């Protein structure tokens with residue numbers, strides 16, 4: 001009897017609550033509506049532009065994107081990026097977590113054959129501000145050169161690196177030796 005009346009009361013309360021009326025009993029908290037899965041931003045690239053929340057957004061990049069960081073110590077945050085073969089395109093979002101200006105500690109992300117990296121960087125040494133030779137056919141893709149606190153991104157077709165042997169690297173003069181890593185299509 002007691003159970004039944006409790007259920008009845010709960011049911012009435014729910015009904016009333018649904019109408020926005022009654023005080024919900026404390027032992028029966030309203031079931032929170034499951035948060036709708038917000039559509040993952042597909043263009044993390046353009047969103048990465050320095051909003052305070054960009055770090056959070058960045059950590060949720062989809063599987064066809066990777067959030068790469070760089071710093072004032074001339075380092076990338078990883079030496080390898082796995083690129084799913086299922087992705088038609090892949091985006092690398094680059095964030096410069098340091099504070100030095102682009103002219104002193106600029107970073108970019110360039111995609112080319114590992115064997116061509118040194119020549120690509122050498123040929124771009126005098127080309128400001130991007131440090132990539134105009135029309136360099138060895139370059140699959142390249143981002144802008146950024147300074148501390150800035151973000152950029154580069155997107156490329158996965159088919160173009162499918163054969164393997166491609167690296168990502170920074171062409172700012174003197175950075176290649178420390179700032180390079182492999183792209184592994186799997």
Ligand SMILES: [Cu+2]
Nearest residue numbers: 106107170175
């Ligand atoms: Cu660099």
